[in-house]
Amino acid sequence: MYEDLLFESRDSGVGLLTINKKRDMNVLNVDTLSHLKEFVTEKLPAENLKVLIVIGAGTKAFVAGADVRQMSRMTTDEFRDYCALGRVAFDYLEQASFAVIAAINGYALGGGLELALSCDIRIASEKARVGFPETKLGLFPCWGGTQRSTRLIGPGKTKKLVFTGEMVTASEALSLGLVDKVVEQGELMDEVMKIAEQIAHNSPLAVNYAKKAINRGSETGLSEGLAYEMDAGFQCFDSYDRVEGMSAFVEKRTAEFKGE
Secondary structure, rough: OOEEEEEEEEHHHHHEEEEEEEEOOOOOOOHHHHHHHHHHHHHHHHHHEEEEEEEEEEEEEEEEEOOOHHHHHOHHHHHHHHHHHHHHHHHHHHHHOOOEEEOOOEEEEEEHHHHOOOOOEEEEEEEOOEOOOOOHHHHOOOOEEEEEEHHHHHHHHHHHHHHOOEEHHHHHHHHHHHOOEEEEHHHHHHHHHHHHHHHOOOOHHHHHHHHHHHHHHHHHOOHHHHHHHHHHHHHHHHHHHHHHHHHHHHOOOOOOOOOO
16 A cells, blocks of 8 residues: 555455555645545455545644645646645545445545545534535635535535635534534544444445445436436346345345345
8 A cells, every 4th residue: 555545354244444654644746636536446456345435644633735835836737736636535435336424533624625525425523524615725626616615505605615715613514414424532433433334234236236326316306317317226136136135035044245
């Protein structure tokens, strides 16, 4: 692996990816973002995961954002390449066949919040703080932040967050809909792992089809989303996992899914 990324996997199909830059509050500089993009697109597929958990090292920050000092020295072309790294890495997580959970254990600001928004589920510690401070720096979120947050919480709330650059508490983020659950700091990983194991116990094929249908519906009109949902449902029905799942239910035993 890389110095700035740690990865471990469990037999259940749950993987844990840690942004390992605790001293720098896990900021995403060019090297770290390049490593993240390379890992998730080239190495992670071989892990055959059912669930991936993303977290930052330590207890202070999930990811405190981009590396502002490094960005301040970039040319426009270098900034364009930097943005492309984030887009590819975050888009992959959003579209991955497995579920992705962000364990927000501290500050998730700017690019850190954008990373969390590319995950399927966001569980936050009570000490977490989230926001888009980019306008304070003469920028705005362009690793998917304006688009994913708008689809999640609506344009008005997104505009307020982005235009003001304010940082909100975990409970405020929950009220806005930016995170899905808030727990005590010491309970964060237990809660995230419990959810991950619940997902991993189910059919990975069904989870994959459901994720695709939900994502497609958020990007299209209702009619197109419903049509895609039904077509995906037919494909899911015509699978080993569906036969196994229903047979196990009837026979009162634990299903042994293959993701096929």
